[in-house]
Amino acid sequence: MKIIFFELEPHYESFIRTAFPSDELLFFKQPLTPDSIPPQAHDADIISIFICSCITPHVLEQLHNLKLIVTRSTGCDHICMQEAQRKQIIVCNAPTYADTSVAEYTFALLLSLARRINISWFRTAHQSSFSLDGLQGFDLRGKTIGVIGTGNIGRKVITLARGFGMKVIAHDTYPDKQLAQENQFDYVSLEMLLQQSDIITLHVPLNDSTHHLINKQTVSLIKKGAYLINTARGGIIQTEALLFGLQLNIIAGAALDVLEEECCTQDPLHLLQSSHPSEQQLKIVLENQELIKHPRVIITPHNAFNSVQALERLMHITIDSITAFKNGTPINKARNA
Structure with a gap:
């Protein structure tokens, strides 16, 4: 599967590559927004995002192959949940990591x-x-x-x-x-x-x-x-x-x-x-x-979540959510997804 991570610090890349050795992985430090959709994202199967990404109906329309959104956050207000649901795209979040x-x-x-x-x-x-x-x-x-x-x-x-x-x-x-x-x-x-x-x-x-x-x-x-x-x-x-x-x-x-x-x-x-x-x-x-x-x-700059322990939990939750989806048993589905 093609999996793209947005808003991800480079030092997490090796950890993720170890978890998904057989998948096509891409990493972008910038967010995914209607004004910034990289061409490589159009056929992505899975995206993982953070809070400055803005997943509008336009973005979802451009990502025509998308099956799963994993947000590395508790809140999902940066995702158009109604449109994701209409397109049968599963949305997973991380409700307890921080x-x-x-x-x-x-x-x-x-x-x-x-x-x-x-x-x-x-x-x-x-x-x-x-x-x-x-x-x-x-x-x-x-x-x-x-x-x-x-x-x-x-x-x-x-x-x-x-x-x-x-x-x-x-x-x-x-x-x-x-x-x-x-x-x-x-x-x-x-x-x-x-x-x-x-x-x-x-x-x-x-x-x-x-x-x-x-x-x-x-x-x-x-x-x-x-x-x-x-x-x-x-x-x-x-x-x-x-x-x-x-x-x-x-x-x-x-x-x-x-x-x-x-x-x-x-x-x-x-x-x-x-x-x-x-x-x-x-x-x-x-x-x-x-x-x-x-x-x-x-x-302060949206820093409350930013502890060593919370980010370790977040990366494990993210990997677990993607792995479970690939195995056909999605977990951590957002409440209104």
């Missing part, structure tokens, strides 16, 4: 906000200043953390929060009563969570129902002085609404490992050179620049 890594990273961001670690480091490293002015933080113990989404990552966050002595409340479309009982927290409505939480952390997939879940209307419900953390997907937060909340001091601070249009923000020149950059895309990229420079916002 749950511990992302949960721990969530608390790294939270502690940085709570104790102003990023500002402290910047002052000492770049200003040789050891002044404590403006660096007073707050303890996590006794604070209320609102966890939106109690799947694999959300439940790990809840466990960590209880270890810090925090009060936990949660919101999920499908509440897990046993989980709540075992971990001594309550499920509440989204409105109540926003009104009562000192810290709000997002752990839901990006889909039609969660797109812009945090918008101007929901921001207005947030408890004044709360902190917002997003290690899920950028599109869950409306960027304009976050800036609005920061400007009015509704939101005291935010820590974001993901952004709306983050791939375009990483490479704005590529956006300008693409065939059809939209006015909305350009607007969000400019708003992201405001967030990057904002003194009460911490932004």
Whole structure:
């Protein structure tokens, strides 16, 4: 079979070649997008992608021989699942490879906000200043953390929060009563969570129902002085609404490992050179620049998954998914594929 890997660092190639010695393998460091479809991909049987690839109906039309998409991510929002299903293309993801890594990273961001670690480091490293002015933080113990989404990552966050002595409340479309009982927290409505939480952390997939879940209307419900953390997907937060909340001091601070249009923000020149950059895309990229420079916002480059252990698990899951498909017994099929 012809298998193509996109957005893959070169040091993984030998590992993959060992796993598939009899297949035709190609590797591209760049993502697969409607504006960047290499000719070699047109007859691929299998592709493996990461989050900056954008698998639109146009891309699927060009890859006329495609049978399997393996995304090296938990989320599938960069894939047109409906079109893949219509074309009977199987989509596999990696739902549990980074749950511990992302949960721990969530608390790294939270502690940085709570104790102003990023500002402290910047002052000492770049200003040789050891002044404590403006660096007073707050303890996590006794604070209320609102966890939106109690799947694999959300439940790990809840466990960590209880270890810090925090009060936990949660919101999920499908509440897990046993989980709540075992971990001594309550499920509440989204409105109540926003009104009562000192810290709000997002752990839901990006889909039609969660797109812009945090918008101007929901921001207005947030408890004044709360902190917002997003290690899920950028599109869950409306960027304009976050800036609005920061400007009015509704939101005291935010820590974001993901952004709306983050791939375009990483490479704005590529956006300008693409065939059809939209006015909305350009607007969000400019708003992201405001967030990057904002003194009460911490932004990291979609790094929460990036631990040695998580990436080892991810490569094994990817290889297992491809091998199982080749053997006629697909595994790790994305939930709505």
